[in-house]
Amino acid sequence: MFLTNKDVVDLVAWRHQLHRAPEISGEERETARAVVSFLASSEPDQVITGLGGHGVAAVYEGREPGPTVMIRAELDALPIEEISESAHRSAVPGKGHLCGHDGHMTIIAALSRGLGRDRPRRGRAVLLFQPAEETGAGAAAVLADPKFAEIAPDFAFSLHNKPGLPLGYVALSEGPANCASRGLRIVLSGTTSHAATPELGVSPMPAVARLMPALTALGPGGSLDEAYALVTITHATIGEAAFGIAPGRAEIWATLRTLTDAQMGSLCERAEALVQEVAAQTGLVAAMTYHDVFHHCENDAEAVSLLRRALDDEKFKHGPTAPQRGSEDFGLFGREAKSAMFLLGAGETSPALHNPDYDFPDALIEPGSRVFMRALRNMLG
Structure with a gap:
């Protein structure tokens, strides 16, 4: 485990902060600022802001030449009123992090702690916080931004939490992943x-x-x-x-x-x-x-193999999955890099995504980040 107990406490508190202050697609200005502030302690070698709107990318350079591996999360919330008794429920009327993007951001931000303490031996690790996923506009805007050429990943990975799957179980397959x-x-x-x-x-x-x-x-x-x-x-x-x-x-x-x-x-x-x-x-x-x-998402076979190796190394329970009816704009990154997304179980009794009472499980922050960190270490050292 690359995270300390204090890291986990900090990450949970940060996730709750994000959850209380949701911003919808195209309006993620303060969320992006919160990301930049959180990443600062890890001293990235480069931070790119205003990427495709309010996107943020943090780059961690290795000592030797090698591939660029990008891990992506989403910044935006939904225009849905949250119904919750939680102390960290949304403080913004009519808006809520009811798809778990606050959790995805926290998982990716967790990687900054490990990368800040121990840079990759080779290549580059890039943490991308993408705007406007919910409208399908964000990935296209990021790719169209000239600043994306500074990243130019060879591999791109992401996850999505999945209510209905056992907590912490991973589902992953090659081929079409999202409609x-x-x-x-x-x-x-x-x-x-x-x-x-x-x-x-x-x-x-x-x-x-x-x-x-x-x-x-x-x-x-x-x-x-x-x-x-x-x-x-x-x-x-x-x-x-x-x-x-x-x-x-x-x-x-x-x-x-x-x-x-x-x-x-x-x-x-x-x-x-x-x-x-x-x-x-x-x-x-x-x-x-x-x-x-x-556009549809398609998981590249080599990228899936690399994730499966990380899952096996970390002793995760995992298995195949059918394509998801829901859509995801992550698929566009597959046109620029070998890409794959896995599903991380949010619990069999969890409310469904986009439900007004959905809340990302804090228990997924550590295991989700552990999968990505193992993949990064396997690929970059």
Whole structure:
């Protein structure tokens, strides 16, 4: 164990501090400052700030040439009101760390204690604290930032806590790890009229009634294989909140989900064609835009092998896992480096992620950081 008892006490207290002060995607300014402050005692060789927004990267240089290994965590919280009696519950109305990113940050920050005391023998260890994961914008912004060229990792690793798995159990497999997803916003425009003379207008109501079941039929879900597609209607509005007006405008929001990016292209084409067909048949103009775009995550076989070696060395219980329906923007780093993410069990009775009563288990901080530190030592010495 590379952490002292005092380290663990400090880390738990810091995690609670982060939990009390959540900031949502794109607004993580104070969270980033807290990260920089916490890392200062380990005296990184380089600290990069403002990376892709509010991102922070701390670099620990080895004495000899070698690979660059990046470990990534997320800065952002969710726009959800926390329901908790905990002393460290969110102090920000309508916002909460209900996905465990406060815990992920703490696990990665824990590595700074070990790296500060004992630099890698070779290569570089990079601790990345990424903004805006929840919207799918953060990884793309980090990669597009010219400062990312200073990091240029050969390997990238991350974790996500997983309610439903036994506390501390690790699930990890090669291949697709998280589905691709994106939000489709459909705007249908017709013509309003008096509610007494609806025939004088063009209402989107018939199109909405057809499209909602038709869109979901394009993606019925099922087994997570190459044919997997899921369309979920998440929001719909029609007309004004008035009894005297027949509507002339409507919106439908749908989340499209597939196992891979290649399948996503096909699903988007089918959804767009369906919307245009129904709009034309009902005399409407349709406009479509995409939001919260997540590319699929794929675990590289060599990167998985390195994590499994670390898990075995540290005597963790671990096993394979199926791809996750939920999306993760970590997959984009796999285009620049050999990457892998593992799932760390948060307990079989834990509330689900994004639930208003979820709280990251402090008991995962030490074991989670131990896996990454063992991987770093195995690879960099």
